[in-house]
């Protein structure tokens with residue numbers, strides 16, 4: 438069975454320090470018996486715990502470069518953030534280096550981002566949408582909404598991600614041009630992020646993914662660098678514009694849409710704050726919300742190598758360098774759209790996004806009410822310090838864990854101390870007592 442999550446724990450490295458439990462946006466981690474444990478149903482694969490763990494005990498499972506060998510024809514889909522990892526002024530060199538690693542072809546996800554922008558503009562103009570429309574580009578943010586903000590599910594842009602569009606076009610193109618059957622074509626995303634791996638295993642809004650594997654940027658970084666040193670003649674391979682490449686950094690997607698009423702936010706905790714505002718009916722004048730889980734956008738993904746600020750700057754430089762050629766690049770976009778007769782309907786979600794009911798206390802409403810009351814009683818006895826020493830991130834989550842039967846009230850060190858004190862007092866009281874036959878009565 439495929440593992441649905443890509444974030445894993447290396448038990449041997451975990452010291453049970455509880456650092457990660459505080460940073461997890463969906464309260465998906467508990468520490469028990471000095472080891473962290475991820476609650477699968479709650480985890481959105483945002484990668485925040487990878488960044489937080491001082492002992493590198495959290496890691497992402499992705500595919501290895503070796504796995505491309507299973508396919509007759511191998512296509513690399515470099516994420517726009519891939520370009521930002523290297524001090525290179527010509528992206529053609531980077532694409533060529535990927536071919537040197539064993540791929541037969543490359544299709545830039547940045548080009549697919551331009552196609553997604555084209556259809557998003559059409560969707561924004563349609564009457565059917567609920568404002569603000571929330572970008573669906575970051576799978577961790579989509580899962581966050583499914584888990585914590587279910588009322589906002591209908592605001593999510595129901596359009597396939599650039600990675601998925603790139604995979605679809607790349608496969609169809611090779612089938613058409615070379616007559617190779619789909620099953621023999623392997624499409625691999627060169628990824629900055631673990632959430633994409635989870636997406637491929639469990640797609641959002643679609644029944645299947647056209648992506649066959651996800652390779653971490655950090656896993657090919659060294660190899661690409663060494664190939665770059667050997668490259669002399671560069672073939673012209675890149676067809677992506679600055680607008681598509683700009684998607685790598687926070688705000689790039691909104692800039693490409695050329696609308697004024699947008700908000701872009703990066704970092705999962707900042708995204709949570711803005712979603713809370715949207716849920717509370719604020720930000721009504723905003724047409725588009727671009728929220729990205731990683732700091733700086735995809736350039737800050739946990740599977741990247743370069744400092745996100747440096748990477749963001751590179752993306753800016755690359756985008757402005759390509760500005761003059763914008764017209765010829767957009768004719769490429771049109772050509773692809775026309776040659777596949779792509780329409781908005783073709784990229785819309787095939788199925789509705791569902792709520793992740795993991796935060797519900799019980800599926801039965803009466804039992805849920807009872808448990809809620811019990812939870813509040815327990816919570817009123819807890820100190821409200823959210824110290825995390827119990828292994829749950831907050832006092833509220835400990836109360837929840839107790840109600841669900843996963844923890845005890847004495848897991849709280851303050852309650853434990855009170856119980857010990859009570860017991861000690863009782864013991865002192867008992868130690869002063871004698872059997873009636875021995876008690877002295879001087880009166």
Ligand code: SF4
Pocket residue numbers: 446450451452453454455456457458468472473489490491492493494495
């Ligand atoms: S941060 Fe979490 S995973 Fe890392 S050592 Fe501490 S408890 Fe374990």
Ligand code: SF4
Pocket residue numbers: 444460461462463464465466475479480481482483484485486487
């Ligand atoms: S990946 Fe994100 S949601 Fe999952 S356990 Fe880590 S911090 Fe929590």
